[in-house]
Amino acid sequence: MTFSYLSTRGEAPVLGFADVMLAGLARDGGLYVPQSWPALDAATIAGFAGAPYQDVAERVMLPYIGDQFLKEALPGLLAEAYAGFSHPALAPLVQIAPNTFVLELFHGPTLAFKDVAMQLLAKLMDKALAERGARATIVAATSGDTGGAAIDAFKNSERVDVFVLFPHGRVSDVQRRQMTTVDAPNVHAVAVEGDFDDCQALVKAMFNDHRFRDRLALGAVNSINWARILAQVVYYFTAAAALGAPHRPVSFTVPTGNFGDILAGWVAKKMGLPVERLVVATNSNDILARTLETGRYEMRGVAPTSSPSMDIQISSNFERLLFEAEGRDTESLRRHMASLAQSKAFTLGTGALTHIRSEFDAGRTGEAQVAETIARVRREAGYMLDPHTAVAVSVAERQAGDPSVPMVVLGTAHPAKFPDAVEAACGERPALPPAVADRLSGPERMDVVSNDLGAIQAFVSARARAARENAA
Numbered sequence: 001m002t003f004s005y006l007s008t009r010g011e012a013p014v015l016g017f018a019d020v021m022l023a024g025l026a027r028d029g030g031l032y033v034p035q036s037w038p039a040l041d042a043a044t045i046a047g048f049a050g051a052p053y054q055d056v057a058e059r060v061m062l063p064y065i066g067d068q069f070l071k072e073a074l075p076g077l078l079a080e081a082y083a084g085f086s087h088p089a090l091a092p093l094v095q096i097a098p099n100t101f102v103l104e105l106f107h108g109p110t111l112a113f114k115d116v117a118m119q120l121l122a123k124l125m126d127k128a129l130a131e132r133g134a135r136a137t138i139v140a141a142t143s144g145d146t147g148g149a150a151i152d153a154f155k156n157s158e159r160v161d162v163f164v165l166f167p168h169g170r171v172s173d174v175q176r177r178q179m180t181t182v183d184a185p186n187v188h189a190v191a192v193e194g195d196f197d198d199c200q201a202l203v204k205a206m207f208n209d210h211r212f213r214d215r216l217a218l219g220a221v222n223s224i225n226w227a228r229i230l231a232q233v234v235y236y237f238t239a240a241a242a243l244g245a246p247h248r249p250v251s252f253t254v255p256t257g258n259f260g261d262i263l264a265g266w267v268a269k270k271m272g273l274p275v276e277r278l279v280v281a282t283n284s285n286d287i288l289a290r291t292l293e294t295g296r297y298e299m300r301g302v303a304p305t306s307s308p309s310m311d312i313q314i315s316s317n318f319e320r321l322l323f324e325a326e327g328r329d330t331e332s333l334r335r336h337m338a339s340l341a342q343s344k345a346f347t348l349g350t351g352a353l354t355h356i357r358s359e360f361d362a363g364r365t366g367e368a369q370v371a372e373t374i375a376r377v378r379r380e381a382g383y384m385l386d387p388h389t390a391v392a393v394s395v396a397e398r399q400a401g402d403p404s405v406p407m408v409v410l411g412t413a414h415p416a417k418f419p420d421a422v423e424a425a426c427g428e429r430p431a432l433p434p435a436v437a438d439r440l441s442g443p444e445r446m447d448v449v450s451n452d453l454g455a456i457q458a459f460v461s462a463r464a465r466a467a468r469e470n471a472a
């Protein structure tokens with residue numbers, strides 16, 4: 001192991017990449033972060049323009065991977081992971097207004113940006129488990145997109161059982177069917193009587209029950225897993241290089257919920273990418289926008305919106321940013337997290353807030369603005385936005401910045417995942433690509449479980465035991 005990772009809470013073992021990937025959440029409840037931020041020089045970044053996506057991914061990811069067997073396997077795993085994407089560029093840029101671009105991240109099998117990291121993570125995890133002769137039980141929380149992406153990516157894995165917890169009745173029909181129509185014995189869609197934050201809290205509680213965690217060899221595929229973030233750093237480089245980086249700075253606006261995708265942009269900047277501005281775009285569930293305004297991270301309840309995947313309060317990855325903004329002070333981080341658990345809020349120190357404000361801007365968009373943006377962009381640019389991307393386009397339009405700097409909005413989902421909201425906004429119903437529609441036509445299979453840790457643990461234990469007995 002030549003490159004190591006430490007927990008934001010400072011009380012878990014320091015690990016290498018493969019162990020961090022298999023651990024998911026650190027044993028002290030924190031998130032793993034790299035020991036340092038490897039830099040790429042200007043010539044390397046310039047060379048990314050027009051290069052195959054897989055080559056850029058290899059160059060960006062390798063410095064973070066100390067395990068020799070994974071270093072050697074990476075090029076082959078990248079080729080396998082991205083073979084099924086429907087666009088040759090994988091993550092193409094489309095111009096929708098002067099100097100404004102959508103980075104389309106939805107050309108994978110489940111039509112959301114999650115596929116980009118998840119397809120690769122499945123290959124990396126299977127490789128690391130095979131190397132150890134081990135199996136894992138993945139528990140994941142989803143507000144709609146991570147679940148389908150995880151189920152698709154792991155459905156053929158012989159070493160992994162996947163349990164996806166989603167908020168019952170709060171995901172779109174397409175999102176639900178992507179989780180419930182996959183006929184594979186190792187994947188389990190679990191509808192929880194609660195919201196996404198409940199699902200995420202249940203996942204973290206399962207990890208923090210060390211006996212349960214060890215007995216089932218729990219693994220994570222949410223963005224608490226560092227490997228997810230790392231794989232998402234790559235497309236910031238491909239997009240910026242295509243627009244002239246490193247000789248020209250580029251800004252990004254990111255539809256944000258769990259803070260994973262935008263954190264990946266911040267990592268790219270730490271690695272030397274000339275990122276002018278990173279803009280956090282939220283829907284009316286605006287805890288992050290409020291935090292940047294007031295310095296207080298305060299939970300207030302979640303309202304369902306037309307961008308359900310962003311209906312989130314506890315943005316897991318904000319902890320990684322806070323760790324850096326507070327000078328890697330693990331004690332202070334633990335105090336903030338204890339305050340969040342006890343009183344649903346914490347207040348940032350002045351230094352940390354100033355630091356975060358110097359790196360990020362933020363804005364929120366209401367439902368009417370989302371619909372107006374979808375309709376107007378369709379009319380004026382002939383381009384159909386999904387509601388999540390529309391949140392970000394609307395926020396980007398209101399940013400005052402240097403107009404000569406290109407603004408890239410991350411296009412995180414295909415509009416056909418949210419046909420009702422898109423049709424209501426612009427009068428046209430987006431169609432699913434036929435291959436995707438075919439996959440969703442089978443019978444649905446899911447279990448409804450109450451929002452109760454004991455009930456969920458009993459369910460996961462029983463199903464995982466049965467799967468292991470079958471596999472033996």
Ligand SMILES: Cc1ncc(COP(=O)(O)O)c(C=O)c1O
Pocket residue numbers: 112113144145146223255256257258259260261262309310388389412413
């Ligand atoms: C379509 C879509 N857009 C945006 C987001 C927000 O991304 P993040 O949670 O990484 O902030 C999500 C969920 O993660 C999503 O599914």
Ligand SMILES: N[C@@H](CCOP(=O)(O)O)C(=O)O
Pocket residue numbers: 141142143144145146147221222223224257258260309310316
């Ligand atoms: N919006 C996400 C929520 C989970 O985010 P993750 O990036 O931490 O997996 C979803 O669609 O499930």
